[in-house]
Each structure stands twice: as C-alpha cells, then as structure tokens.
Amino acid sequence: MSKVIVTGGAGYIGSHTCVRLIKMGYTPVIIDNLSNTSIDNIKGVESITNKKLNYYEIDCCFAKKLDMIIKKENGIIGAIHFAAYKSVEESVRLPEKYFKNNLKSLESLLDVMQSNNLNNLIFSSSCTVYGSPDSLPVDENAPFKKAESPYGETKQLCEKLIEKSTLFSVCLRYFNPIGSHKSGLIGDRSADKPANLIPIICEVATGKREKLVINGNDYNTKDGTCVRDYIHVEDLAIAHINALEYCIKNKNKSVFNIGTGQGLSVTEAVRIFEECNNVKLNIEFGPRRSGDVSEIYSDTKKSNEFLNWKAKRTVKEAFQSAYFWEKRKILSKL
Numbered sequence: 001m002s003k004v005i006v007t008g009g010a011g012y013i014g015s016h017t018c019v020r021l022i023k024m025g026y027t028p029v030i031i032d033n034l035s036n037t038s039i040d041n042i043k044g045v046e047s048i049t050n051k052k053l054n055y056y057e058i059d060c061c062f063a064k065k066l067d068m069i070i071k072k073e074n075g076i077i078g079a080i081h082f083a084a085y086k087s088v089e090e091s092v093r094l095p096e097k098y099f100k101n102n103l104k105s106l107e108s109l110l111d112v113m114q115s116n117n118l119n120n121l122i123f124s125s126s127c128t129v130y131g132s133p134d135s136l137p138v139d140e141n142a143p144f145k146k147a148e149s150p151y152g153e154t155k156q157l158c159e160k161l162i163e164k165s166t167l168f169s170v171c172l173r174y175f176n177p178i179g180s181h182k183s184g185l186i187g188d189r190s191a192d193k194p195a196n197l198i199p200i201i202c203e204v205a206t207g208k209r210e211k212l213v214i215n216g217n218d219y220n221t222k223d224g225t226c227v228r229d230y231i232h233v234e235d236l237a238i239a240h241i242n243a244l245e246y247c248i249k250n251k252n253k254s255v256f257n258i259g260t261g262q263g264l265s266v267t268e269a270v271r272i273f274e275e276c277n278n279v280k281l282n283i284e285f286g287p288r289r290s291g292d293v294s295e296i297y298s299d300t301k302k303s304n305e306f307l308n309w310k311a312k313r314t315v316k317e318a319f320q321s322a323y324f325w326e327k328r329k330i331l332s333k334l
C-alpha cells in the first residue's frame with residue numbers, strides 16, 4: 001500500500017487528512033513531536049478508521065531522524081508537510097521561535113526527500129502570503145505583499161524554498177479552516193489561546209468566554225466588519241489527497257487556493273452561528289486589531305478545475321461542527 005509521510009499528522013488539519021488518506025487507501029506515516037497537540041488525535045484517527053497508525057514522535061527539524069524513518073519505511077510516494085507553529089499572535093511576540101521551527105522543519109524535510117530521491121511534496125501554506133490583496137476574490141497570481149506577521153513571512157519564505165528545490169510540489173493556500181470531524185474524536189487541540197473568530201465565538205457560546213469583542217466596524221467592507229472565507233476542515237482534508245494525486249500525475253510545481261470563494265463578514269458569521277446553533281452571543285464592538293486584513297476570500301477556479309476539488313460543506317455545517325467540537329472538549333475535561 002502506498003505510504004505518505006504526514007508531518008504534523010497529529011495536529012488539527014493533519015489528523016483530518018490522515019482519516020481521509022486511510023479512507024482513500026493510503027497509509028500515513030505520521031511524524032509529530034506533539035509540541036502543539038495531543039496524542040488523543042492519534043487515538044481518535046485510530047478509532048475512526050479502525051486502523052493502528054504508523055506514528056513517530058519526532059521533531060522534523062532533525063534531518064537525521066527523518067532520514068532514518070524514510071530509510072526504514074518502504075514504499076513512500078510523497079509527503080504532506082503540516083508541521084509548523086501557527087499562532088499569528090505568538091509569532092509577533094516570539095518571531096525567532098517561528099522562523100526557527102517553520103523554516104528548519106521544512107528545510108530538513110526537503111534535504112531528506114532530495115537525498116532519498118523522494119518526490120511529491122504537499123505543503124500547508126496560507127492566504128496570509130497575500131497580505132492585503134489589491135483585488136478580490138484573490139487568485140494564485142496575486143503577488144506576495146508585505147507579510148502582516150512573522151508567521152505569514154515564514155509561509156512566504158517556505159513557498160520560496162520549495163520553489164527553489166528540485167521536488168515536484170503543491171502549495172495549498174488555505175483560507176480559514178474551521179469545524180471538525182463529525183465523530184468529535186479529532187480536532188484542534190493546540191495550546192494556543194484562540195485568536196480566530198470562530199474558535200472565539202465557540203468559547204462565548206459555551207460560556208467559557210464572557211463576550212465576543214468585534215475588532216473594528218469601520219472597515220471598507222459590506223458592513224464595516226472584516227470579511228473572511230471559512231472552509232470546513234473535512235473539505236480541506238480532501239484537497240490534500242487531490243493535490244497529492246495531481247502532483248504525482250503532473251510532475252510539476254503548483255500552488256492552489258483552498259477556500260469556499262464566499263466572503264463572510266464578522267457580523268454575518270455571528271448571525272449565522274446564532275441561527276444554526278440556536279444560541280445568543282454576547283457581542284461588543286471594539287477597536288481594530290493590528291495586523292488584521294480588512295477583507296480576503298478566495299478565487300477557487302484553479303483548484304476547481306485542476307484539482308477537481310470544490311468545498312461541499314456549507315458554512316452552517318462548518319459552524320455547527322465547530323460548536324460541537326467546543327462542547328466535546330468541555331465534556332472530555334469533566
């Protein structure tokens with residue numbers, strides 16, 4: 001059976017992708033140092049798929065260890081690289097931590113893949129590479145603008161490193177991943193204090209947080225609040241399998257946006273969340289937050305056409321599943 005290295009496979013998006021890989025007949029070889037997740041996601045994937053996972057608790061920054069795994073495992077056809085730190089807010093406080101981990105983990109993987117003649121790298125990039133785009137919806141030809149954070153800069157630098165490598169590759173630029181698997185067994189278990197809208201809304205809905213402060217209602221958008229493109233993590237997971245198969249078949253370097261193409265404002269998101277989850281959120285308007293882009297949503301034509309991929313789940317399904325996961329997290333701690 002074809003094996004795929006999945007770095008960061010115990011994390012939020014990685015665990016959902018492992019479930020999908022197994023469903024599609026691939027065997028993930030997971031490498032994760034558990035620096036920002038819990039072993040429970042590995043157990044969750046095992047229970048969902050009824051398969052024992054091939055898992056190594058290793059730091060990807062150590063090329064020698066990666067090399068040992070690749071030499072030990074036979075039949076690896078490619079790698080999906082999720083392992084990185086992802087908190088925009090923390091990256092502003094601790095930029096070194098982000099440059100070191102996010103760049104080194106990729107450099108090690110690239111070196112080891114090249115020296116073992118392994119091809120086909122799928123990389124977790126982000127719409128943050130676009131900074132504040134000049135036109136919307138943003139397509140893959142839009143230039144990299146000044147990154148809004150050290151985190152965004154690491155994604156820009158990583159894409160450039162991949163471009164320079166000899167590997168066949170696909171960089172997937174995710175928009176705003178939310179939600180979780182319907183089993184409630186895997187999800188975002190990161191230690192980071194939520195800084196993104198939907199996880200914060202979920203905490204307000206469960207009473208963990210007193211209120212939602214909407215940062216800015218004077219942006220030049222449809223209702224003055226920021227606009228984002230929310231993509232269900234299960235749809236996002238599928239995009240990785242399509243990208244891997246595309247990479248193997250086309251033997252080139254590509255980049256694709258992965259979003260719904262639909263831009264939702266904060267106040268629209270609040271209203272839809274309240275309606276579909278039957279809750280009332282305590283909200284308040286506050287000042288703008290530094291580093292926030294006013295509006296960004298994806299042009300998905302390229303991924304629709306070349307990856308044969310389109311987001312299938314509605315924003316309501318995504319919001320319901322995000323709330324479901326938040327409640328599960330609370331229950332599991334009781």
Ligand SMILES: NC(=O)c1ccc[n+]([C@@H]2O[C@H](COP(=O)([O-])OP(=O)(O)OC[C@H]3O[C@@H](n4cnc5c(N)ncnc54)[C@H](O)[C@@H]3O)[C@@H](O)[C@H]2O)c1
Pocket residue numbers: 007008009010011012013014031032033034035036037058059060061081082083084085086101105124125126127174175176177188189190
């Ligand atoms: N979640 C988002 O909103 C979002 C948006 C755009 C891009 N991304 C990118 O997608 C990828 C996955 O994000 P996620 O939300 O699943 O985050 P996550 O923190 O849940 O998953 C990342 C995983 O990588 C592991 N890891 C980190 N550094 C490592 C290292 N040096 N060696 C081994 N394991 C390491 C962590 O323990 C974690 O399990 C990241 O690269 C992130 O930057 C995420």
